[in-house]
Amino acid sequence: MGLLTIGAFARAVRMTPKALRLYDELGLLPPAAVDPESGYRFYHPDQRERALLIARLRRIGMPLAAIRTVCDRDPRAVAEAVTTYWGRVTADTADRAREVTALVGELSRTGHGAPAIRRAARTDRGAVRDSDEDVAYAGDRLLAVADGIRGSGGAAAARAAVGALEPLEALDRPAGELLAVLAAAVDGIDETVRGLGAGDDRPATTLTALLRHGDRLALVHVGDTRAYLLRGGELSLLTRDHTWVRDEVDRGRLTPEQAAAHPRRALLSRALGGGRPVEADLALRTALPGDRYLLCSDGLSSVVSPAALRDTLAAEPGCGPAVDRLIELAYAAGAPDNIACVVADLTR
Numbered sequence: 001m002g003l004l005t006i007g008a009f010a011r012a013v014r015m016t017p018k019a020l021r022l023y024d025e026l027g028l029l030p031p032a033a034v035d036p037e038s039g040y041r042f043y044h045p046d047q048r049e050r051a052l053l054i055a056r057l058r059r060i061g062m063p064l065a066a067i068r069t070v071c072d073r074d075p076r077a078v079a080e081a082v083t084t085y086w087g088r089v090t091a092d093t094a095d096r097a098r099e100v101t102a103l104v105g106e107l108s109r110t111g112h113g114a115p116a117i118r119r120a121a122r123t124d125r126g127a128v129r130d131s132d133e134d135v136a137y138a139g140d141r142l143l144a145v146a147d148g149i150r151g152s153g154g155a156a157a158a159r160a161a162v163g164a165l166e167p168l169e170a171l172d173r174p175a176g177e178l179l180a181v182l183a184a185a186v187d188g189i190d191e192t193v194r195g196l197g198a199g200d201d202r203p204a205t206t207l208t209a210l211l212r213h214g215d216r217l218a219l220v221h222v223g224d225t226r227a228y229l230l231r232g233g234e235l236s237l238l239t240r241d242h243t244w245v246r247d248e249v250d251r252g253r254l255t256p257e258q259a260a261a262h263p264r265r266a267l268l269s270r271a272l273g274g275g276r277p278v279e280a281d282l283a284l285r286t287a288l289p290g291d292r293y294l295l296c297s298d299g300l301s302s303v304v305s306p307a308a309l310r311d312t313l314a315a316e317p318g319c320g321p322a323v324d325r326l327i328e329l330a331y332a333a334g335a336p337d338n339i340a341c342v343v344a345d346l347t348r
Helices: 006-013 017-025 045-059 064-070 075-107 151-170 175-194 244-250 256-261 306-315 319-332
Strands: 041-043 116-124 134-138 142-149 207-213 216-222 226-231 234-237 281-286 292-296 339-347
Touching: 006 017, 006 041, 006 045, 017 041, 017 045, 041 045, 045 064, 064 075, 116 134, 116 319, 134 151, 134 339, 142 151, 142 292, 142 339, 151 175, 151 207, 175 207, 175 216, 175 281, 207 226, 207 292, 226 306, 234 306, 292 306, 292 319, 306 319, 319 339
Parallel strands: none
Antiparallel strands: 116 339, 134 142, 142 207, 207 216, 216 281, 226 234, 226 292, 292 339
């Protein structure tokens, strides 16, 4: 059997060409041949087994440096290495769970009422798109936005993502358990969205949500939807975009200014239903009276500057008027994409 192009080999092992190039650079999976003129990589079918092993080790979270040390061992030795690695992960997770429980107990302000919440949510198709694939939700305990990808299937994916979180509003669990609840919910959403399509038409969605319990807020985030906090007149971004350009900035290959103008700036590196199983970003925060939260899709954040977001959130006293004004700003910038926006105030 002849050599396979990098694209054909990537499909055969369910990896991306980008991952294969990275594994080549790290010496984990060098190609069988490289065209001396074009630099194009070719792989032998016999390399499939090693590629699949690397992929499975990555799925369980094993660092690349560790994979490099175990990949060339016999299967029994690899199994022992995986067992040792997973034992460390399990022990570390248990230690962190105990720390979270203790920290929540220390920081919870016993005897004080939980902040009340005022909120408003709205989506808008924008000035260019023919349909709206964004979803915005604002309940008493749950705030969420999702941005669906690939047309009507993407809209269904976004609705499924937010709809799966809505029942959590009625869940009576300690604040320290909210992150585990959200992580499990995201795993279920990822599976659900994967079942909505196939092949190139497979839909996907981003998701950013806050789930409140008393004066604690659990944050879950996948993709390039965003969560901001206005506190004391200062606007803070609480999420990190899961995009190709953000990854390149973190690696020092692009500046933030280059990333903002890059033609691939909207290319996601993580999305629910969009490829490999997704790991969500999770965080637990303390809510203070006077906090104002903004959750939005990139239809707002990509065209309205952080300074304009801050000034609008600080100037508009009501949540509904603030949402309306932010969408007006997106339209003033051309509104090239759907817009999802949630504004929530915490009060006594």
